[in-house]
Amino acid sequence: MGLTETRTPPSIEPLSLSEIVENGLCIGCGLCRSIAGAGDVEMVMTPEGRERPVAMQALDKPTLAKINAVCPGTRIAGPSPAQMDEAALTNTVWGRVERLVLGSAADPTVRFIGSGGGTLTALGQFLLSSGRVKFVLHVAASRSMPMRTERQLSFDPASVLEGAGSRYGPAATLVDFNDILDRGEPFALIAKPCDITAVRNLARLDPRVDEYMRYALAFVCGGASDLTKSEQVLQRFGLSEDELALFRYRGHGNPGLNRIETGDGRAFEISYRQLWEDEDKWMIQPRCKICPDAIGQVADIAVSDAWLNGGPAVEDEALNGIIVRTKRGLELFDAAVEAGALEIKRETGIAEIGELQSHQVRKRRAVWARLRGMEIAGKPVPFVTDLSLRNCALQNSLAENLAEGRGARDRARRGRLGEPPAVPRKAILKDGRP
Ligand SMILES: Cc1cc2nc3c(=O)[nH]c(=O)nc-3n(C[C@H](O)[C@H](O)[C@H](O)COP(=O)(O)OP(=O)(O)OC[C@H]3O[C@@H](n4cnc5c(N)ncnc54)[C@H](O)[C@@H]3O)c2cc1C
Ligand code: SF4
Ligand code: SF4
DSSP states (O other), rough: OOOOOOSSSSOOOOOHHHHHHTOOOOOOOOHHHHHOTTEEEEEEOOTTTOOEEESSSOOOOHHHHHHHOOOOTEEEEEEOOOHHHSSEEEEETEEEEEEEEEEEESSSHHHEEEEESSEEEHHHHHHHHTTSSSSSEEEEEEESSSEEEEEEEEHHHHHHHHOOSOOOOOOTTTTTHHHHTTTTOOOOEEEEEHHHHHHHHHHTOTTHHHHHEEEEEOOOOOOOOOOOHHHHHHHHHHOGGGGEEEEOOOOSSHHHEEEETTTTTTTEEEEHHHHHHHHHOOOOOOOTTTOOTOOOSSSSSEEEETTTSSSSEEEEEEEEEEOOOOOHHHHHHHHHTTTTEEEEEOOHHHHHHHHTTHHHHHHHHHHHHHHHHHHHOOOOOEESSSSSSHHHTTOOHHHHHHHHHHHHHHHHHTTSOOOOOOOOOOSSSOOOOO
């Protein structure tokens, strides 16, 4: 694997699942499990609080080659140069853009319940009510274990609303993606950029993806945290996971409170700032630190937070940054506005989005050097194409690139960018569930 921005992956031995995981490349999307089949690969929750695949028996070479071709830890492709050329605007850091606005869901309930301004939920609901798709694939809190996240198929607008809000912990959105394609019905995917990368990878091998997945909508993503991050919140209140009736990270306001309810009627809340105040305790997964496309260049529409006053208070104006990336996304966006599902506050531009998402700009400029550092340390890195990583890095000074590259090299040599082998965690609930 290498960093060149050519179009053909080098032919080398595919990585095994454990090599992908232990080199810190896995984000736990579940697509490999869906491809290999449940008997051959299972997802487990590890002691670190990550969902990871485990091969139940040795996988044959063609299966491993297919996994390497689709896994968003080994293969990350941006939009093709032709698609970039057709775009209304292209920017080195932000990629292709058809339109850039600040806006929100028009329905006040969706606006309130949604993570920022409810834009993704409103779009999902509109896709169903307009008959453009039969269902929406996204995620929602598990009903039985509400701090965990499960993939959800929503067939009606009320169900889309149930999945509103940001789920910061592990989420294996694609764990049964093959079964979803087997349904043979048009659908939309709302997910993390890396989930969409995985599905776009699969589209090169399986024509059903482009046939049935009509829209892919992403949120701009700062990284998925380990479940242990959420468990720390429980510890703060002396709670255990099996007492929970609700674990909401945010939403019900922008960003709203992290709210926990227990089965016996107690409620606990901390603010978004309290949840994320200590960066050392963010527990962001290793793959996120080298994410070349956390801004959803592969989506039809990518939606971000938009805190205009420099950062989140408890109850900001319900609002999103909306980056319409493709012609298909533009047609959807215009129709949703026309139908009264979305409201536009005003047009925005690259400069403002860059200010609102300055951490994303820093990451886009840092990733090329980080990957080089990992390569120098002898570690495998994803094969990245069409994401202008070199050009982003050129916006940094040589000293900044050297510091990023050396830092990643040294961390990789010390094993700090990798992960322990994936094993299921021991039972931690009173009733023995893992
Ligand atoms: C892990 C994570 C990191 C984020 N980092 C940033 C950031 O750096 N900058 C930024 O601007 N915004 C970030 N966000 C996104 C932000 O929190 C909002 O989700 C986004 O602005 C969309 O808002 P909305 O009101 O339209 O979402 P909503 O209308 O509430 O819809 C959110 C949709 O996303 C789906 N979803 C939620 N969590 C996940 C998940 N883990 N995996 C797959 N699908 C999921 C839900 O099912 C729902 O359909 C992050 C979100 C998450 C989950
Ligand atoms: S990122 Fe997804 S496809 Fe790749 S190894 Fe992890 S779970 Fe499997
Ligand atoms: S930062 Fe990248 S790898 Fe991590 S969850 Fe977000 S999109 Fe996926």
